[in-house]
Amino acid sequence: MVAVAAGLPVVVGELQQVGTEAGAPLVADPRVRRISFTGSVPTAQKIGAAAAANVTPVSFELGGKSPLLVLDDADVDLAVELAVEQFDNSGQVCLAAVRILVPESIAPRFREAFLVKAADVAQGQGDPRDEATTIGPLVGRTHLERVDGFVRRAVADGARVLLGGEPNHELNARTGGTYYRPTVFEGADPTSEIVCSEVFGPVLTLQTYRSEEEGIAMANDTEYGLAATLVTGDPARAERVAARLAAGTVWVNCFFVRDLAAPFGGNGHSGIGREGGTWSFDFYCDVKNSVFSPKGWSDRG
Numbered sequence: 001m002v003a004v005a006a007g008l009p010v011v012v013g014e015l016q017q018v019g020t021e022a023g024a025p026l027v028a029d030p031r032v033r034r035i036s037f038t039g040s041v042p043t044a045q046k047i048g049a050a051a052a053a054n055v056t057p058v059s060f061e062l063g064g065k066s067p068l069l070v071l072d073d074a075d076v077d078l079a080v081e082l083a084v085e086q087f088d089n090s091g092q093v094c095l096a097a098v099r100i101l102v103p104e105s106i107a108p109r110f111r112e113a114f115l116v117k118a119a120d121v122a123q124g125q126g127d128p129r130d131e132a133t134t135i136g137p138l139v140g141r142t143h144l145e146r147v148d149g150f151v152r153r154a155v156a157d158g159a160r161v162l163l164g165g166e167p168n169h170e171l172n173a174r175t176g177g178t179y180y181r182p183t184v185f186e187g188a189d190p191t192s193e194i195v196c197s198e199v200f201g202p203v204l205t206l207q208t209y210r211s212e213e214e215g216i217a218m219a220n221d222t223e224y225g226l227a228a229t230l231v232t233g234d235p236a237r238a239e240r241v242a243a244r245l246a247a248g249t250v251w252v253n254c255f256f257v258r259d260l261a262a263p264f265g266g267n268g269h270s271g272i273g274r275e276g277g278t279w280s281f282d283f284y285c286d287v288k289n290s291v292f293s294p295k296g297w298s299d300r301g
Contacts, residue, residue, distance in 0.1 A: 019043070030054045034284060037061070041269050059273035059283050061094075061265060063198040064226030066247065067219035068097035071212065072105050074231040078253060079110060082229060083204070084117045085255050087182050090138055091202035095249070095256065097229040099195065100206045101218050107208045111162075114206075115184065118163050122182045125168055127175070137178045138201060144178040147201035151183060154194035159185040162206065196222065212241070220246045225267030229255050248274070 027035055028050040035051050037044055038061040051058050068086065070079045079102075086096045102110045124134030138144045144167060151165055164183030171179045183203045188194050195205050209215040219228060228247040232238045242250045248266045251257060258264075261277035273283055 023047075024050070027051055027056075028053065030056075032056055035059070036283075044271075057283060059275075059280070060271040061273075061275065062226075062269060062271045063200070063224060064094045064096070064266065064270050065099060065196065065198050065222045065224045066095060066097045066227045066229065067099045067101050067222075067245075068229040069215055069219045069231070069241070069245070070100070070102045070106070070110065071215070071230070071232040071234075071237065071241070072103040073233040073237070074106075075233060075253075076106060076110055076113065079231040080113045080117055082231060082253075082255050083114050084121060086204055087118070087121050087135055087202050088256070090136055090180065091204075092139060092200055093256075094198075094200075095227045097227065097255065098199070098204050099219075099222075100204055101215055102206065102208055103215065104208045104210055111186075111206065115163055118182055118184060122164060125171060125179055125181070135182060135202060138180055139178070141178055143201070144180055147180050147199055147203065150194060150197070150199045150201070151203060154185055154188060154192065157189060157192050157194070159188035159192065159194055159205075162186050164202070190218070190221065198224070216241060216244050220244075223269045226270035227251070227266075 024046075026032060027047045032054075034057055035047060036059040037047055041062050044060045044062055048058055048060075068079075068083055082097075083100050086093075086098055086100075088096070091098065100114075121134045124132060126133040126136070128136035138147060148167060155161065155165065162184040164181035166181055168179035168181050171177060180202055184206060185194055185204070186206045188205050188207075190207070194203070195207075207218065209218055225246045225248060227249040228245040229251045230238060230242055230245065231253055232241065238252045242252060246267055248270065249264065259276075263274040263279040264276040265271050265274040274280065
């Protein structure tokens, strides 16, 4: 009713099918005027290739491998709280800052406090309908196996497990659920899969750096660019560093705060275009410029 009141035509429909049966022929159809997709990079690449044949405009909101960049003047307690928040929704959040970057000077203090808090979250894993639950299940069995595959390969590549590292076998056996223990890695190779690829589960990596310049470089060392979280006690430093982070959204001393009128979207493999407020209007419109010349009819009598 809101759409009708706003003057939009009543053409909204919902089609639930697998991609090969519905999605593929739909995005390749020349009658489709716009394609807006939220999902994975491989699927977006297929959609983009199909849309290119008809020069159909596309808007993509894809994945992320966002950093949480803690500076050496940060409130460590706040940084720990923000790091633990990345386990929200069992890590099934495209915006999650799963690469925790901490300066060597405060790394021991941060690591100790963070692992204590993360262990508390792990202890409270259970049914999300229970108010006492701190972390729930993954979306399904196939996804649990996918997340576990990432973890197993990371271990095989030499990354050290500081916390978790496996499904919650006891809870899964008791409930038939798909719970994965909150997991933290340290010592992973910067070029390894666990650091570079989106897991979309409760799996974080902890890395250290020596200088602000190195920290920024590590934060930007990704093919994605959806979001970044920055923790610092200096407003001027926050502005300077935030301006250099390659991300569509940068949170400073907070996480997941959204103004729906603000632009939302990613850089690089995180997507094309922006949503939110009026930012998406041009994508959904064919903007027309009509130019009139008064003399074209005023001198004709």
